Amino acid sequence: MPRTAIVAALLALLCAAAAPAHAAPVDDALAHFTADKFPETDRGIDELVASGAPTAPAVLGALGDGRLLFDPGSHRVYYAEASGALDDAATGARADGVAQGALKKVRLNNGIRSKLAAALGGLDLLSPDRAKRLAAADTAFHTPDPKSLAAIDAALGRETDPAAKAALLQARAAVVATSGAGPEADRLGAIATLTARGDGDALNYVNQAAAAPDASPAVKNAASAAASSIRFTLSLWQALQNAWYGLSLGSVLLLAAIGLAITFGVMGVINMAHGEMVMIGAYTTYLLQDLVAAHAPAWSEASLPIAVPAAFLVAGAIGVGIERTVIRFLYGRPLETLLATWGVSLILQQAVRTAFGPDNRPVSAPRFMAGSFHLGGLEITAGRMWIVVFTLAVFAALQVVLRATPFGLRMRAVTQNRRMASAMGISTGRIDALAFGLGSGIAGIAGVALSQIDNVSPNLGQSYIIDSFMVVVFGGVGNLWGTLVAALGLGIADKFLEPFAGAVLAKIAILVFIVLFIQKRPRGLFALKGRAVEA
Amino acid sequence: MQNHRTFGPRGLVFLAVLLAAAALVPASSLLTPAGSALHLSTYAVTLVGKYLCYALLALSLDLVWGYCGILCLGQGAFFALGGYAMGMYLMRQIGARGSYANPDLPDFMVFLNYHSLPWTWWGFSSFPYAVLMALAVPGALALVFGYFAFRSRVTGVYLSIITQALTYALLLAFFRNEMGFGGNNGLTDFKDILGHDVRSDGTRAALFATSCVALALGYVVAAAVTGSKFGQVTVAIRDAESRVRFLGYRVEHYKTLVFTLSAMMAGMAGALYVPQVGIINPGEFAPANSIEAVIWVAVGGRGTLVGAALGAVLVNWGKTYFTGAFPEYWLFLLGGLFVLVTLFLPQGILGLVDRLTARRRPGPPAERPVAPEEQVLPRPVAE
Amino acid sequence: MDRFAMNRRQALLGASALAATATLGAPRAFAAGETVKVGVLHSLSGTMAISETTLKDVMLMLIDEQNKKGGVLGQKLEAVVVDPASNWPLFAEKARGLISQDKVAACFGCWTSVSRKSVLPVFKELDNILFYPVQYEGEECERNVFYTGAAPNQQAIPAVDYLMSADGGAVKRWVLAGTDYVYPRTTNKILEAYLKLKGVAAEDIMINYTPFGQSDWQTIVSDIKKFGSAGKKTAVVSTINGDANVPFYKELGNQNIKATDIPVVAFSVGEEELAGMDTKPLVGHLTAWNYFESIDTPENKSFIDRWHAFTKNPKRTTNDPMEAHYIGFNAWVKAVEKAGTFKADPVIDALIGVSVPNLSGGFSTVMPNHHITKPVYIGEIGADGQMNTVWQTPGLVVAQEWSPYLEGSKDLIGDWRKPMSCGNYNVKLGKCGGAA
Known part of the structure; x- marks a missing residue:
């Protein structure tokens, strides 16, 4: 899934001390944004992340907020700071003297928004801001993806805050329950974690765990017991x-x-x-x-x-x-x-x-x-x-x-x-x-x-x-x-x-x-x- | 025999005008050529025909409110039920001439995937049955509702509000497409009534004449009831319910009977209204419509019968005129009219007429003493 | 110098053209009493005033502009505005008054289906023309009505197609939420049949109806949320009627349902409705129309400028039904000129085939089924209350007045050209007059 690839790439980007800037791939990636078409924008995000450009997080953030602009004439891409000042998307340098009126906004749709949220959310798993980590863990819980398991485990290893840790564990449980893979003990643990959470999503994941083709009888029993317990809690709530x-x-x-x-x-x-x-x-x-x-x-x-x-x-x-x-x-x-x-x-x-x-x-x-x-x-x-x-x-x-x-x-x-x-x-x-x-x-x-x-x-x-x-x-x-x-x-x-x-x-x-x-x-x-x- | 006592001179004039209109208006509309000074356009005929139906509704309301002290804020419900009964008959008359040419089902049922006619629609291809239902359904509803409410001595504003709840509940129910009455679009695009094209001038004139006669009949019945000994008891109930009860009268029986009669009159008004306006839709159940009917009665003069009919015609004529002449400001005019009438004409237009004639000619002031306002509210006690 | 010369030449050209029109127009200058009346039948009070008042204003503007251009057939147009007050029998009464008392040549009006149904017998009986500018449920094709709004296949089906595409999020689970009246009922019926045809299982479709003016959406929105948490991408197709939308969207925002989780595509929410909402929590939710105020064409820009000037309000929004009136009015003018008369019958015949520019840069044509061809746009609600187009049909869509997805109407077509002249011709039986 490309989304996970983005997460991995961005993680790599952050962890790498100083990735050498490749001027050409960045420009190619940014050129996609100037086409003013959604599939092109989509590809632009992938290539931008793959290029490892240091401006990538800033550009993606700007794109999500509707602050990413391009010049239809020169095909240059800029992003506006909160102050209104323009920065060049390729270099991050202040772009003074560019007339804002001539620029067009890079358009968004829900597909692009989701993609960006996942890309930036992956980054946020390691954010120093506790609230951002919590939100990222929540996103991971709601969009369980087997490939993000590594990122979650990495984040779990570093996490010290108990609430964030609990959220990460739930996200991990969601991934394990829905993946239909992994050792039996791991799956049983996931079911227990989900039962403790006890909401509609948890019920949905537990059912998926039971329906997995290679689920052992123990997992099946645990899942069905968990499902009925969650259902009861849910009806009370x-x-x-x-x-x-x-x-x-x-x-x-x-x-x-x-x-x-x-x-x-x-x-x-x-x-x-x-x-x-x-x-x-x-x-x-x-x-x-x-x-x-x-x-x-x-x-x-x-x-x-x-x-x-x-x-x-x-x-x-x-x-x-x-x-x-x-x-x-x-x-x-x-x-x-x-x-x-x-x-x-x-x-x-x-x-x-x-x-x-x-x-x-x-x-x-x-x-x-x-x-x-x-x-x-x-x-x-x-x-x-x-x-x-x-x-x-x-x-x-x-x-x-x-x-x-x-x-x-x-x-x-x-x-x-x-x-x-x-x-x-x-x-x-x-x-x-x-x-x-x-x-x-x-x-x-x-x-x-x-x-x-x-x-x-x-x-x-x-x-x-x-x-x-x-x-x-x-x-x-x-x-x-x-x-x-x-x-x-x-x-x-x-x-x-x-x-x-x-x-x-x-x-x-x-x-x-x-x-x-x-x-x-x-x-x-x-x-x-x-x-x-x-x- | 005692016509003079029952109707009074005003009532006789009213009846004479109605019967003359029933004869002359169709003649003028059908026999004189368009453009002649005597000619009444179809537009005018249907318009006045509609006012006459409203007048009958107002009359029915005056019967319960003016003479029995029951302020019904749900009179529109009976009117609409009567209208639906007639509308269902008219729908059945369309037969296979609908868009989908389905001989058994009205169009809206075809596109809502009905496969057979719901039981509520059985029998409505017969005109006598539809007329019977236009009287019986509102009557039965009023009978049941009234019997229980009056037996439990629900009075005054409590009664008003639950009648409002009744019509509001019916409004919501009829909006539901599952009810099988056409939902919000209601019943429309009628073709024939008793084998005659509803859109032809002849049918319109006949409907107009029927409305005149129905209003006259309604008036005769209402006047006969209110002029009888039975009517004296209901007036007594209006003025002092407890005392009448202590005298040994079964108050709830009197009230239920008047209420049922009034509902049947309203149902008849609705049945005549629908073929003339060409549509019946749940909007007729809206509580605001019933409140407006109360206002017609108040404007004309409560407890006068003739005044109620007059008020209905005048207010609706004003509405027609204002919405055409001052589309942006007519609500100011109508609202202002209601406020001014309440403040300065507490007995309505007929009350004003009485006062003026009394001043001109000395003697007994008003022909019919206007009842003291009943106390609808308990003397309130703040918490 | 060069530029100046150009300008002067242009100015001269303009002046001579003006003079020419003046000389041509002089003998045909409006004589007293030589006016032709046009009925404007839109509620100015009551529940529908919120939507319909704007349409009255746009008609006044169009008629005013036409008069400045010299009227039609040398005659001045006069708008007759009445207020049917959102009261359906009053619509019929006013329609009769307009046609038989004011002798209007044509009427522009109605918003709700019930108001159209109420005036329909009057237009048929007195043989006049009604231009109906609002998207509706279809299943009707009358000789005296021209439907300038969208039929379901010009709005609802493209919207669902978009959501099913990868671009729209590859939606697998559908909530069809509507107000309980005929337009949502029929549209949802068509959509349900269409979705099932596309392989959507019955348990992946949730249908919900609410009464008019529903203001408490807590339970329903939480049900939608629950329905959407079953692991498949879910979208809401909303046919919720005008007034109930504000509380609905407010509740969506309050319960934190974002467009990226469960997008809502609405068919009755336009720029005008959004002007009454704080749209920041709604960014990304969708609407489907045939016109957006944000569409970037010279025609649209000029229309908006004229509208702002006419209403003396630079903030007045424009919306889809306004464009429908714009198309309908221009088509009527063209047909009157083609027929050389204002009489209803020749104009009705002349209208078929008339093509007039729409505001999105193309032409809309009046088809033999009395509906018009339209492009379909899917727009995203932006923080500024405008729609940003995210998708559009490649060409114009022809209206299907009788839905092929409904049992009762799949064999029907409408064609008002002679010799067929039939609104419900059954192609299977080969005769006019519907099914069976």
């Missing part, structure tokens, strides 16, 4: 994984519904414009991110956290505006709030469409929200995890506001008994406006989080409004804890159903369940008790 997915879906539902639990649940406004508040929060995030990127690029990582208070204020202010101009005339006529807020939602959607255009707006993820990590056999994506944490934090903060602040006390007083509260000197109009603003502001905050997982488009709110109403009603109108339990419960139920029923049927089943559940408990999960209910 899968259940946990589903629970995590459910928790994460539930937290999105909760986040979207929590503002509605105030405006609808507590204040009694059937707020069809709730989804648009979420959308406005998401657009605030987008605007803020653009603003930060334009004026303070150093802070761009922080634009998402900054967007949280900003979205709260923007959506909250719009909410107060709506309350003062429309809703306050409709207290005591809850059904009419449905009609008016429906109208408001149409206006807000079209306003955003007119201002920003109908297409999606890009909101990028800050680094701390990108990628995923493993917790045992559980894969947790950072973005989702932060959303779960964020949702619970918002919920907790809301509880504090409602229970421990004078505003919360007054708000509860007004919603429980408006006249009495008014008689006690509470300005009920002001409290109403602020409460509606609070609900809208929280919806805006939800928009910040949703901008990370969904489209930022004028239709964003529409996709959450029905689910939000379901959650609030299922949990019991006027009960925030009910909303919490309902959102998480429905999320988890959905995710446990999905693997069996598929996404659509799972959703239908959940809806039917809500309909049936309401028959059983006509006032939701946590019904309010007492005379107030029948009023």
